[in-house]
Amino acid sequence: MYNKKAVLAGVVAFIILMTAPFWLNAGREHKKLELEKPQFEKECVEPIKWMRAGHMQLLDNWRNEAVRESKRDYTSEHFKAGHDNKKFKKSLTLTCLDCHKNKKKFCDKCHTYAGVKPYCWECHVAPEEKI
Amino acid sequence: MSMLVSLIAVFGLVAVSYMMELVGLHTVLGIIIPYTAVLVFLGGFTYRIIDWARSPVPFKIPTTCGQQESLSWIKHNKLESPSTTGQVMARMFLEVFFFRSLFRNTKTDATEGPRLLYTSDKFLWLGGIVFHWTFLVIVLRHFRLFVEPVPGFVHLLESVDGFIQLTLPTFYMTDMVIVLVVTYLFIRRVVIPQVKYISLAADFFPLLLILAIALTGILMRYILKVNIVGVKELVHGLFALSPVIPDNLGSTAYIFYIHLFLVSSLLVYFPFSKLMHMGGVFMSPTRNLPNDSRKHRHINPWNDPNIKPHSYEAYEDDFRKVMKSVGLPLEKDVDGEEEGEK
Numbered sequence: 323m324y325n326k327k328a329v330l331a332g333v334v335a336f337i338i339l340m341t342a343p344f345w346l347n348a349g350r351e352h353k354k355l356e357l358e359k360p361q362f363e364k365e366c367v368e369p370i371k372w373m374r375a376g377h378m379q380l381l382d383n384w385r386n387e388a389v390r391e392s393k394r395d396y397t398s399e400h401f402k403a404g405h406d407n408k409k410f411k412k413s414l415t416l417t418c419l420d421c422h423k424n425k426k427k428f429c430d431k432c433h434t435y436a437g438v439k440p441y442c443w444e445c446h447v448a449p450e451e452k453i
Numbered sequence: 454m455s456m457l458v459s460l461i462a463v464f465g466l467v468a469v470s471y472m473m474e475l476v477g478l479h480t481v482l483g484i485i486i487p488y489t490a491v492l493v494f495l496g497g498f499t500y501r502i503i504d505w506a507r508s509p510v511p512f513k514i515p516t517t518c519g520q521q522e523s524l525s526w527i528k529h530n531k532l533e534s535p536s537t538t539g540q541v542m543a544r545m546f547l548e549v550f551f552f553r554s555l556f557r558n559t560k561t562d563a564t565e566g567p568r569l570l571y572t573s574d575k576f577l578w579l580g581g582i583v584f585h586w587t588f589l590v591i592v593l594r595h596f597r598l599f600v601e602p603v604p605g606f607v608h609l610l611e612s613v614d615g616f617i618q619l620t621l622p623t624f625y626m627t628d629m630v631i632v633l634v635v636t637y638l639f640i641r642r643v644v645i646p647q648v649k650y651i652s653l654a655a656d657f658f659p660l661l662l663i664l665a666i667a668l669t670g671i672l673m674r675y676i677l678k679v680n681i682v683g684v685k686e687l688v689h690g691l692f693a694l695s696p697v698i699p700d701n702l703g704s705t706a707y708i709f710y711i712h713l714f715l716v717s718s719l720l721v722y723f724p725f726s727k728l729m730h731m732g733g734v735f736m737s738p739t740r741n742l743p744n745d746s747r748k749h750r751h752i753n754p755w756n757d758p759n760i761k762p763h764s765y766e767a768y769e770d771d772f773r774k775v776m777k778s779v780g781l782p783l784e785k786d787v788d789g790e791e792e793g794e795k
Contacts, residue, residue, distance in 0.1 A: 437597030
């Protein structure tokens with residue numbers, strides 16, 4: 323092998339760089355996320371499975387419809403047929419936060435975990451947290 | 454034909470992973486294949502580099518396009534004709550990060566006359582550099598799923614990439630750019646006759662595979678929507694060496710497994726393909742050698758050290774009598790007299 327030192331240094335640097343996520347995770351335990359569940363309400367605006375991936379879209383639509391078109395009533399759409407679709411007020415602070423009282427123990431958990439920075443709180447005042 | 458083969462291959466990969474997901478082989482798709490792919494990628498890459506490093510470079514062959522180092526009053530072009538390791542590294546840096554040699558790309562046209570016309574063509578450079586940088590940004594952005602807690606640079610990248618703040622989840626500019634630029638690189642191979650003529654399946658396949666990876670990613674993020682927390686649990690589990698298969702990915706989990714399978718395919722394909730230019734650029738003697746052959750003698754490493762230099766004088770000593778007998782001119786005559794003009 324020619325230029326042994328330079329080539330080996332390059333290969334080692336390459337491997338360290340490519341396995342960076344392994345090193346960055348080293349020594350940290352893999353924890354499961356625990357969200358604070360609402361005390362009384364058992365059902366969300368839409369089915370929980372749908373909400374997990376779709377809540378941002380829902381909130382975006384609510385924002386547009388409520389603020390720009392002043393349509394403030396919402397009827398569930400994604401429950402299976404035969405389900406008694408409920409009516410809600412389109413409001414982050416009055417509807418969502420009414421059940422999910424603690425932003426830090428609910429919203430922020432997943433958002434921090436997945437590295438998402440939603441811009442809800444650029445207009446809305448975040449609720450005061452008594453921990 | 455090569456295009457069709459590549460297209461079928463990519464669709465085949467999608468179909469295989471989709472069916473494996475349907476059958477429920479989540480452990481294979483989510484743990485075994487990704488780990489195997491990473492091992493093949495690292496092992497194969499290292500093997501190829503070592504293999505190249507074992508090949509001798511018989512001649513000093515840097516490609517230059519500037520004045521080499523010479524007398525003090527002749528201006529030396531340090532970048533175009535580097536003569537020290539430092540200058541070689543500077544040139545290599547610009548090559549790797551800004552594709553400097555590709556910037557000189559020309560295209561050839563036959564015009565009436567007939568006359569050949571060479572003109573500057575920056576589009577391949579532009580397409581190439583936009584593609585590579587976009588790809589890098591996208592890979593780095595994925596660190597939000599690789600590492601817990603999310604590293605700081607990811608937030609910076611995301612806020613720049615999602616600057617437009619359109620749609621939810623936030624629209625990333627790189628998502629659109631990579632689809633456009635890969636499409637351009639593909640169409641270029643199809644539309645320009647000379648380029649199409651030299652394009653093989655090995656050229657179309659990686660482009661289509663990367664396009665498929667980008668499209669499945671975009672589908673997953675904006676349209677089919679999987680539960681991102683589940684995705685992070687799986688991916689972070691892989692990188693934290695405690696793999697798990699979460700059951701909360703949602704009803705569209707298949708798109709995630711297809712995306713992951715295609716990325717694994719790319720990793721496996723990488724060391725055996727032209728994508729090895731990632732390591733190869735550092736190993737090319739036309740780029741990594743200094744142009745200093747007037748200062749240092751480059752010894753061909755495959756020369757046999759037992760074979761000594763053989764001068765003409767020694768050669769004549771060996772064959773003087775025979776040469777004389779057939780009347781060949783000699784430097785020294787048989788009896789030792791100088792042969793001059795008589």
